[in-house]
Amino acid sequence: MTGSEVLLKALENQGVELVFGHPGGAIMPVYDALYDSPIHHILVRHEQAGAHAADAYFRASNRVGVVFATSGPGATNLVTGLATALMDSSAMVAITGNVPSALIGTDAFQEADVYGITGPVTKHNYLVKDVNEIPQIVAEAFYIASTGRPGPVLIDIPKDIQQAEFTGNFEVAIDLPGYSPTLVGHGGQIKKAAEAIRRAERPLLMVGGGGQVASDEVMAFTKQTGIPVITTLMGIGAYPAGADQALGMPGMHGTVTANRAITHCDLIVGAGLRFDDRVTGKISRFAPKATVVHIDIDPAEISKLVKAHVPVVGDLRDVLPRLTEVLEPLDIGPWWEQLSEWKGKYRERYKTDKPLVSQEVIQMLQDATGGDCVVTTEVGQHQMFAARLFPTSEPRTFITSGGLGTMGFGLPAAIGAAFARPGEQVVCVAGDGSIQMNIQELATIYKHQLPIVIAICNNGMLGMVRQWQEMFYVERYSEVYLADANPDFAKLAEAYGIEGHNVFDRETAARIIPEVLAKGKPVLLNFVVYESEKVFPMIPAGAGVDQMIIGDQEPDEEVAEKVEV
Amino acid sequence: MVHRHVISVTVRDEAGVLVRLAGLFARRGFNIESLSVAHSETPGISRTTFVVAGEDATIEQVQKQLQKLINVIKVVDHTDTAFVDRELMLLKVRVQTPEDRVEIRQIAQDFRAHIVDVDRSALIFEVTGDEGKMTAFIDQMRVFGIIELIRTGRVALPRSATEQKTKPKRPSAEAA
Numbered sequence: 147m148t149g150s151e152v153l154l155k156a157l158e159n160q161g162v163e164l165v166f167g168h169p170g171g172a173i174m175p176v177y178d179a180l181y182d183s184p185i186h187h188i189l190v191r192h193e194q195a196g197a198h199a200a201d202a203y204f205r206a207s208n209r210v211g212v213v214f215a216t217s218g219p220g221a222t223n224l225v226t227g228l229a230t231a232l233m234d235s236s237a238m239v240a241i242t243g244n245v246p247s248a249l250i251g252t253d254a255f256q257e258a259d260v261y262g263i264t265g266p267v268t269k270h271n272y273l274v275k276d277v278n279e280i281p282q283i284v285a286e287a288f289y290i291a292s293t294g295r296p297g298p299v300l301i302d303i304p305k306d307i308q309q310a311e312f313t314g315n316f317e318v319a320i321d322l323p324g325y326s327p328t329l330v331g332h333g334g335q336i337k338k339a340a341e342a343i344r345r346a347e348r349p350l351l352m353v354g355g356g357g358q359v360a361s362d363e364v365m366a367f368t369k370q371t372g373i374p375v376i377t378t379l380m381g382i383g384a385y386p387a388g389a390d391q392a393l394g395m396p397g398m399h400g401t402v403t404a405n406r407a408i409t410h411c412d413l414i415v416g417a418g419l420r421f422d423d424r425v426t427g428k429i430s431r432f433a434p435k436a437t438v439v440h441i442d443i444d445p446a447e448i449s450k451l452v453k454a455h456v457p458v459v460g461d462l463r464d465v466l467p468r469l470t471e472v473l474e475p476l477d478i479g480p481w482w483e484q485l486s487e488w489k490g491k492y493r494e495r496y497k498t499d500k501p502l503v504s505q506e507v508i509q510m511l512q513d514a515t516g517g518d519c520v521v522t523t524e525v526g527q528h529q530m531f532a533a534r535l536f537p538t539s540e541p542r543t544f545i546t547s548g549g550l551g552t553m554g555f556g557l558p559a560a561i562g563a564a565f566a567r568p569g570e571q572v573v574c575v576a577g578d579g580s581i582q583m584n585i586q587e588l589a590t591i592y593k594h595q596l597p598i599v600i601a602i603c604n605n606g607m608l609g610m611v612r613q614w615q616e617m618f619y620v621e622r623y624s625e626v627y628l629a630d631a632n633p634d635f636a637k638l639a640e641a642y643g644i645e646g647h648n649v650f651d652r653e654t655a656a657r658i659i660p661e662v663l664a665k666g667k668p669v670l671l672n673f674v675v676y677e678s679e680k681v682f683p684m685i686p687a688g689a690g691v692d693q694m695i696i697g698d699q700e701p702d703e704e705v706a707e708k709v710e711v
Numbered sequence: 712m713v714h715r716h717v718i719s720v721t722v723r724d725e726a727g728v729l730v731r732l733a734g735l736f737a738r739r740g741f742n743i744e745s746l747s748v749a750h751s752e753t754p755g756i757s758r759t760t761f762v763v764a765g766e767d768a769t770i771e772q773v774q775k776q777l778q779k780l781i782n783v784i785k786v787v788d789h790t791d792t793a794f795v796d797r798e799l800m801l802l803k804v805r806v807q808t809p810e811d812r813v814e815i816r817q818i819a820q821d822f823r824a825h826i827v828d829v830d831r832s833a834l835i836f837e838v839t840g841d842e843g844k845m846t847a848f849i850d851q852m853r854v855f856g857i858i859e860l861i862r863t864g865r866v867a868l869p870r871s872a873t874e875q876k877t878k879p880k881r882p883s884a885e886a887a
Contacts, residue, residue, distance in 0.1 A: 265731055266738065270781040273726070290781060324723060324784040446775035449768075 149277040150179035150308045152316075153241065156284035157185060159316065162212055164188065164565055165241075166196040166203075170216025171256060173243025175308035177214075188565065188594070191586040193220050195558035197227020198584070200238040201298070202562030204231075205545045206520060208359065210292050211238040211562060217245055218256030221302070222263065226552055228298045229267040233549025234380060235355055237296035239287050240264075246306040247275070260302045269297030277307050278314030285318035294327025295444040327443060331460030331468065339415070339439045339456045340472045343371070346413035346437070348481040351375045352396065355548070356418015356442065357384030360462035361541040364417070367470045372478065374485055376404040378419055379533055382544040387517075387537035393485065395537075397425040398685045399530040402492035402696055405683070407485060408433050409692040415439045418462050421452040422549065431690025441465050494535060495697065501676045502652050504528055504603035507659075508535045511573055511601060514660045519571040520545065520563045524556035524580030527609040530681045532575040554583030557600065561587060564596040571597055571663060578604040578632055578672075588642040591668045599662055600670040602635055605677040613680045618687075635672035646670040715744070716770050717789040717796060717867045718761045721751065723782040731780055732759065739773050741765055745798075745864025756784065760796075760866045789867050796867035800838045800845050801827070805856035815855055822848050833858060841865075 147155070153176060157165070164186045169177040180187055190196040193215040200211030215224050221242040231238050245254040261273040270290050272283050280303075287299040343349055351373045357364050361384045368375055368391055375385050376396045385392060394401035396408055408414065414436045419425070421440075426432040429451060440447075440454035441462060448457040458465055496505040508531045517538045523529040523546040538544045545563055547555040560574040581602050591598055603609075606629025615623050639646025645662070649655050649671055662669040683694045683702070694702040722728050729748060736743050744762040751758040763770065770788065777786045789796075802824075806812045812834075819826065819836055822844065828835035838848050845862065 261727060262730060265727070266734055275726075322781060325781045444779070446772065446779055450772055450775075 147312045148175065148179065148308065149280055149303065149310050149312060150175040152277065152280045152312045153284065153303065153308070154179050154183045154185055155316070156281045157212065158183075159281075160210070160284065160288045162210075164203075165212040165214055166190050166199040166562070167214030168193050168196055168216070168220060169214070170220045170243065172217035172245055172305050173214060173220070173241075173308070175305060176241070176243065176303075187214075188561070188590065190558065190561070191589050192584060193223035194227050194554065195561070195584045195587045195590070197224045197238070197240065198230065198552070198555050198558035199562035199565070200240070201227060201231040201234075201236045202522065202545050202559035203566045204237045204296070205234075205358075205559075206542050206563040207566035208542065209566065210288055211236075213238065213240050214242075215240065216243045216256065217260065218258045220256075221260040222258055224300075225263060225267055226550075226554075228264055228300065230547050230550045230552045230555060231298040232267055232269065234547065235296050236298065237291040238298045239284075239291055240298060240300040242300065242302045243308065244273075244302050244304045247304040248306070250304060260300070264300045267298070268300050271300040272302065274301060274303045274307050277310035277312050280312070281314065281316045282318050286320060286322065289320050290322070290325065294325075294329075328445065328459045329443070329461040329464055331441070331458045331465035335456060335458045336465060336468050337472075339441070339458055340469055342413055342437050342439055342456055343373075343415065343469070343473060343476070346476070347478060348411045349373050349413040349415065349476060349478065350407050350411040350436075351415045351417060352378065352419060353381040353384050353417050354378045354419020355380030356462050357381045358541045360418065360466060361385065363463055363466040363470075367466045370470045371473050371476050373415070373476060374407060374482070376400075376407065377537075378422075378425055379546060379548045381419065382533060382537045383539065383541045386539040388539060393489065395533055396691070397422075398427065398687075399534070399681050399683065400425075401534065402683055402694065402702065403485060403488040405685070405691045405694055406488055406702075410484070411436050413437045413439065415441065416452070416454075417441045417466065418443070420444075420447045420450070423451070426452060426691070427685045427693070428688060428690040431692055433691075492696070496679075498652070502650070502655060502673060503679045504605070504673070504675045505531050505535060505679075506652060507601060507603055507655055507673045507675065508532055508575060510655055510659050511575070512536045514663050515571065515573065519543070519573050520567060522546065522556045522559040522563055522572065522574045524574075524576040525551045525553045526577045526580055527605075527613065527679070527681050528575050528577045528603040531603070536573075536575065553580040557581060557584050557587050557591075560598045560600070561590055561596060564594075564598055571599070571666075574598055574600045576600060576602045577609060578602055578606060578628055578635070579608045581635075585638070588639060588644055588670070592643045595667050597666045598668050600668070602670070602672045603675050604632070604635065604672050605675050605679065606632060607677050609679070610681070612678075616678070616680070629677070635670060639670035644668045644670055646672065648672045648674065650674050712767055713764055714767060714770075714790060715762060715764045717794065717865060718763065718770075718774065719785075719787045719789065719867060720759045720761065720777055720783055721785040722757050722759060723784065724750070724755050724757045725782055728757075728782050729759075731782070732761075732777065735773065735776055735780070736761070736763065739769065739776070741773065745862070747864045747866050760864070762865055787869065789869060793870040794867050795870060796841055796865045797839055798842065798845060798863050798865045800848070800860060800862045801835055802838065802848070802852060802860040803833055803835045803858040804852045805858055806832055806834055807856070811855055815852070818851050822851075824848060
């Protein structure tokens with residue numbers, strides 16, 4: 147057997163059925179072996195898209211995604227995808243070819259220091275030096291990627307090793323003395339957390355991406371305690387957005403209720419999250435009255451940004467049930483009265499007397515699907531609207547680049563999600579800027595006739611940047627105008643063999659959305675929307691959660707005056 | 712509070728491990744004052760000693776991030792523990808007159824510095840000790856004219872008989 151055959155066999159042993167990738171010179175032996183392998187390969191049109199698809203494959207299914215790329219440019223094209231996966235704790239394994247061992251370090255054709263370049267954007271990476279190490283390295287890579295806090299792992303394999311004759315065996319033993327994730331929470335800490343929760347008069351549960359694997363445990367905990375719940379961008383779907391106890395998303399573009407709840411709560415339980423700056427705003431103004439209970443599997447996240455009064459390191463699937471077991475329903479009537487008042491008063495608002503706006507389009511998608519689909523998003527205004535108006539109710543169904551904020555993520559992510567969940571409707575909510583960053587993947591979508599509806603909220607602008615320029619750069623609109631050179635998106639889709647429609651008004655939008663969703667095949671909808679619409683509420687960068695701007699020219703006086711920090 | 716920290720990191724001896732460690736310090740904006748790396752008592756395991764200055768909270772965060780690296784086995788901050796540290800220095804000093812030579816040799820004896828190379832116009836000394844001793848010796852030699860010197864950076868081990876597992880409760884004894 148050659149190294150390439152061993153690699154594919156080792157992947158099969160890990161249960162891999164499908165990989166995304168793009169061939170090239172230094173990985174040709176692997177692609178040659180793939181010709182005879184039962185592993186299904188999805189040819190993407192850009193390696194970055196392959197990385198995002200593999201990432202989304204994991205997010206949608208909890209099965210490790212795999213991507214292949216060649217040396218040099220192929221591998222460097224993966225970097226954004228790896229960084230995206232690392233930031234959002236997504237398990238994937240990237241396999242890259244490299245130039246033959248003897249040429250490494252000689253600036254050979256298509257050579258790059260991939261091991262060095264990808265170190266900071268992976269959970270771990272390998273440069274294979276001996277063909278007989280391949281089974282062990284592959285097993286370790288999958289183990290590291292999928293256990294503890296998930297993350298991307300890269301294996302770089304020089305071409306001569308892909309071709310070398312294997313003389314080893316497939317027996318593997320995971321022996322990593324420097325790696326032992328803490329899964330079981332400390333009993334004493336859990337007891338302290340329970341005591342703090344019992345004492346609280348205004349408690350709050352904040353669920354992050356870690357909740358995607360623990361939605362049952364989150365549900366049981368919230369049912370038992372009656373605690374109000376906010377879900378971060380990464381936590382959407384871990385707790386149903388429509389539930390009575392749900393207050394929505396916190397942070398820069400969070401709901402008024404969620405952000406006010408943070409300001410006024412006396413206890414916050416952060417579960418499976420890392421208190422990202424887009425959630426906390428200015429740290430000194432974040433939950434100033436609260437005792438912070440922080441439950442996370444990664445000890446390095448505890449007290450990194452927000453000081454944890456009661457840290458609990460462990461898997462939510464272990465910690466939450468143990469808390470649920472010892473807690474009684476909380477007596478927090480007055481707190482709920484306050485929250486309900488805010489929740490009733492501050493609903494999503496947007497004007498429908500102007501031209502079509504993104505929010506309407508996204509609300510129509512929500513109404514037409516009932517949230518029963520997989521949503522992927524690009525990055526920008528449409529992403530924030532989707533997070534608030536189109537949150538899915540099942541875990542692993544809202545797939546977005548949260549930490550890195552990668553434009554170009556949504557379309558390839560839709561491909562990964564479609565392969566991870568065959569037969570399910572996928573909706574990719576995009577902007578006209580983001581969609582063009584990986585638009586070539588329309589070819590991959592056409593080829594496999596994936597049931598993806600691509601909804602572009604096309605305002606002819608880089609909308610989020612435009613919004614900041616309007617609000618914070620005295621309307622100096624620098625390099626955000628796209629409309630004068632945007633393609634005709636419907637024609638572009640058709641050029642790829644995909645049904646496309648340009649939609650200019652709300653009547654057509656309301657008619658066409660349910661129509662295309664029923665088709666079970668790829669459709670691109672280009673909604674031409676009002677160019678100056680802004681995302682509100684908004685917390686300006688560097689401001690506190692209590693310093694929201696609720697609507698245009700409408701600061702949240704009610705909170706700002708009450709809070710002393 | 713900004714303090715200097717002496718941090719030992721035990722690592723699996725693999726290609727690229729030093730890049731990972733150094734990269735982590737660099738990413739958090741730390742200046743490594745000194746760094747030494749060599750094999751430990753166990754084959755395949757190396758022990759490194761970093762000296763860095765930083766806010767206590769940030770240093771704690773860096774330690775946690777170091778601990779996250781797959782080939783890092785153990786991280787110990789010696790700052791609040793009793794530990795022994797040494798470094799080695801080679802110092803080349805100018806010898807201009809026979810009187811200088813006598814005086815230099817006398818000072819060197821007081822410091823238990825060994826002569827490792829003799830030239831008509833220069834001497835090279837090997838000195839081991841803690842940081843204070845290094846500084847004092849350098850000061851003494853400066854008047855004669857230091858041609859060049861090189862230091863290994865500090866290496867450190869905790870004092871207790873057993874291997875150091877976690878932060879002990881003993882107050883700092885020799886912390887810099």
